[in-house]
Amino acid sequence: MTRSIFFIVAFLCSGILLSQNEFRAEITDAETGEPLPGANVLVQNSALGATANEEGRVSIENIPNGEQTLVFSFLGYQTREITYEFPLQQDEVIEVSLAPSGEEMEEVIIAATRSRRTIVDLPTRVEVISGEELEEKGNMKPGDIRMLLNETTGIQTQQTSATSLNSSIRIQGLDGRYTQLLKDGYPLYSGFSGGLSLLQIVPLDLQQVEVVKGASSTLYGGGAIAGLVNLVSKTPGEEEEISFLLNGTSALGLDASGFYSNTFGKVGTTFFASYNLGTPYDPADIGLTAIPKFRRYTVNPRIFYYFDENTTLDFDLNTTVEERTGGNIDFIKGDETVNDPYFERNNTNRTTTRAGFSKIFSSGNFLNVKNSFSFFERSIEISDYRFAGDQFASFNEASYTLGDEDLEWIGGINLWIDKFTQDQSGSTNSRPLDYNHMTFGAFVQNNWKVADSFSLESGLRLDHQNEYGTFLLPRVSALFTFAHNLTARVGGGLGYKTPTIFTEDAERLQFRNVLPINVPETEAERSIGGNFDINYRRQLTEEIDMTINTLFFYTKVNDPLILINSFPNTFEYLQPDGFVSTRGIEMNLKTGYKDFKLFTGYTLADVSRNYNQVIVAMPLVAKHRLNNVLMYEQEDNIKIGLEAYYFSPQRLNDGTTGRQYWIFGLMTEKIWDNFSIFLNFENFTDTRQSKFDEIFTGSLSDPQFNDIYAPVDGFVVNGGIKVKL
Numbered sequence: 001m002t003r004s005i006f007f008i009v010a011f012l013c014s015g016i017l018l019s020q021n022e023f024r025a026e027i028t029d030a031e032t033g034e035p036l037p038g039a040n041v042l043v044q045n046s047a048l049g050a051t052a053n054e055e056g057r058v059s060i061e062n063i064p065n066g067e068q069t070l071v072f073s074f075l076g077y078q079t080r081e082i083t084y085e086f087p088l089q090q091d092e093v094i095e096v097s098l099a100p101s102g103e104e105m106e107e108v109i110i111a112a113t114r115s116r117r118t119i120v121d122l123p124t125r126v127e128v129i130s131g132e133e134l135e136e137k138g139n140m141k142p143g144d145i146r147m148l149l150n151e152t153t154g155i156q157t158q159q160t161s162a163t164s165l166n167s168s169i170r171i172q173g174l175d176g177r178y179t180q181l182l183k184d185g186y187p188l189y190s191g192f193s194g195g196l197s198l199l200q201i202v203p204l205d206l207q208q209v210e211v212v213k214g215a216s217s218t219l220y221g222g223g224a225i226a227g228l229v230n231l232v233s234k235t236p237g238e239e240e241e242i243s244f245l246l247n248g249t250s251a252l253g254l255d256a257s258g259f260y261s262n263t264f265g266k267v268g269t270t271f272f273a274s275y276n277l278g279t280p281y282d283p284a285d286i287g288l289t290a291i292p293k294f295r296r297y298t299v300n301p302r303i304f305y306y307f308d309e310n311t312t313l314d315f316d317l318n319t320t321v322e323e324r325t326g327g328n329i330d331f332i333k334g335d336e337t338v339n340d341p342y343f344e345r346n347n348t349n350r351t352t353t354r355a356g357f358s359k360i361f362s363s364g365n366f367l368n369v370k371n372s373f374s375f376f377e378r379s380i381e382i383s384d385y386r387f388a389g390d391q392f393a394s395f396n397e398a399s400y401t402l403g404d405e406d407l408e409w410i411g412g413i414n415l416w417i418d419k420f421t422q423d424q425s426g427s428t429n430s431r432p433l434d435y436n437h438m439t440f441g442a443f444v445q446n447n448w449k450v451a452d453s454f455s456l457e458s459g460l461r462l463d464h465q466n467e468y469g470t471f472l473l474p475r476v477s478a479l480f481t482f483a484h485n486l487t488a489r490v491g492g493g494l495g496y497k498t499p500t501i502f503t504e505d506a507e508r509l510q511f512r513n514v515l516p517i518n519v520p521e522t523e524a525e526r527s528i529g530g531n532f533d534i535n536y537r538r539q540l541t542e543e544i545d546m547t548i549n550t551l552f553f554y555t556k557v558n559d560p561l562i563l564i565n566s567f568p569n570t571f572e573y574l575q576p577d578g579f580v581s582t583r584g585i586e587m588n589l590k591t592g593y594k595d596f597k598l599f600t601g602y603t604l605a606d607v608s609r610n611y612n613q614v615i616v617a618m619p620l621v622a623k624h625r626l627n628n629v630l631m632y633e634q635e636d637n638i639k640i641g642l643e644a645y646y647f648s649p650q651r652l653n654d655g656t657t658g659r660q661y662w663i664f665g666l667m668t669e670k671i672w673d674n675f676s677i678f679l680n681f682e683n684f685t686d687t688r689q690s691k692f693d694e695i696f697t698g699s700l701s702d703p704q705f706n707d708i709y710a711p712v713d714g715f716v717v718n719g720g721i722k723v724k725l
Helices: 001-017 130-139 146-150 193-199 504-508
Strands: 020-029 040-043 049-051 057-064 066-073 080-084 094-098 129-130 155-159 167-171 179-183 186-189 208-215 227-232 242-248 255-266 267-278 293-308 310-328 343-360 366-382 385-403 407-422 435-451 454-465 471-481 486-497 525-539 542-557 561-569 570-574 578-593 596-611 614-617 625-633 636-647 660-670 675-682 697-698 702-705 716-724
Touching: 020 080, 040 057, 049 057, 057 066, 066 094, 080 094, 129 130, 130 146, 130 167, 130 208, 130 660, 130 675, 130 716, 146 155, 167 179, 167 193, 186 193, 186 366, 186 385, 193 343, 193 366, 193 385, 193 407, 255 525, 454 486
Parallel strands: 020 094, 179 227
Antiparallel strands: 020 057, 040 049, 040 066, 066 080, 129 208, 155 167, 179 186, 208 227, 242 255, 242 716, 255 267, 267 293, 293 310, 310 343, 343 366, 366 385, 385 407, 407 435, 435 454, 454 471, 471 486, 486 525, 525 542, 542 578, 561 570, 578 596, 596 614, 596 625, 625 636, 636 660, 660 675, 675 716, 697 702
8 A cells, every 4th residue: 555655656746847847048139149148037927037147048947837928038128028838849949039129328329429320339439418317417407517517427527716606627637628518519619608618508408418538639620639528409309399497496596498399391490498597605604605696598499491301401599698796795695885895797698500401312321511600708807807808619511421330431521710809898908819710621530340349430630720730630449349248449549729818727817917829839739548448238137237337548638738827917828848648547337226226436537747847736636536326216206316426635726635525415306297396405415615625815805716626505405397298
């Protein structure tokens, strides 16, 4: 009897064992055939599953007999469900391909490099702020783009006025004059207009922001030694878009902006308008404004005419008017009893017209013609001094693109005019600082996909400038694809910058007692630079993904133009024997788990001046910076973000060293179908330079300002509502 029971149990166990099956597969990319290590496979309605190894291979054991549905997934790819009947008819490795989801950065088309390629196909390294990230950063500072750029790894915005917030942008520690700021590929913000440009660009109508770091003068001409920032505007889509933003701050600031776009047959249009208001604010109670009084109006209509689906003509007009006054807060608030008050008043008027024509031919070749005229008026007035002038700039370009996705050629010519005329009426500066620059350029660029694992981008520009001569600018970049999740880029090139008086140092002085540049004895600044970066992406589990990017950079600027206090109360530009160099590392880590996302960025920028064989650190550059953002997001429901930014001690112009500091912020947003409300606590630890260092010396009537290297406005709460129809 016992023996019979044993055989029955053994028979049942063997049946159970025979009903357990093994599934083996290789997970690949449907487009390239490359294996997808880290892809996940789950047996539906069970706890069975596995992750693919480095060869994309996966094995799952103990799958019961019968019909089973397996779910295949990988970050950036469409999830796929396949039903199998177990046991399988054949014992072999099954190949399963996954198609890209189209939701990743692969679909982002980059305009700054002139190519029609997507971001992952470009040998040139481009960083993009778009989509939700752009909206989140826009919530925190809806009135301008300072914070949007300052929170990007490798970029620091430098405040040039303690009382008016005037700021410039520094890429990898280099002076703001070495960065070219574009709008839809048009160079618009430079020279006299550059000191306020970051404060006068409202982000609501932006589709994306593109940053190219390193020598980029080959792309758009002189001025892009450190890199370029291209602001890409929204264009009309198939559906009507209406959006509004209303924001208020605890410092009694107000931002109201609206955007509209639609298409009517052959005509498309966008319209953007904003109103920005600032109230004088002095959190340190020192009698001077940390936030000035300002009022700004911006109107930007744009018209598109579509001759057919491949031919477009567009025209737009942008007008910005602003009055900005900082200084003695009692005087600015209207107290007429203030004796001998200090104030700094900036009044600006900016009008820009742009026209563009593009045509795609049946062969796929592409013609693009651009024209812009920019008229900028600005007056700077302090207690006993006034500086004013008009800047006219024009950019004209025609380019032609031919080839296909494997081999592409881009060639073109352009003419860039930049003219400044000082207003002598009422000006207390007796030395005119006028200039009239005209640059004619021709360029050619090649994009060559040599193989699936190697792409090359090369370019050559020849510029002739009416005062500083001819410049030949080569540039080359290469993309290596070692695997679908491991790539590297290397590139470099030459650059140049034609000298003007409009630098950060002169802006701090309001151009007072600054001598004109001695053109016959001055040369253009020239640079050589390069970078190397490596990118790795991995899906650790079904719910955890990770992306790591590391960039190594180096740029050397020869014959740098520096402002010297050569005589009492007199400043002149000289070119000492030497150079400025920046070298360092940028590291970015992004990881996600369910509804949480963590971003960490680190910048090491070792920037130095080497003049007459004496090496000193560049002032007002944080050698070490950390950017940390932790986001919790339920899609179309709620967002909560915690930020922490670290700045290491900075060398100051007087030879002393500033304090290190942290800035913390908290952002929140609740989302409904057509609107959302947001509330942000910026710098909630109230980090202010006035807490640990002096902002100025002397009296309120005649303040002598120190370098501004930390925030002056402190803890500010802002909140508002966004409506999308």
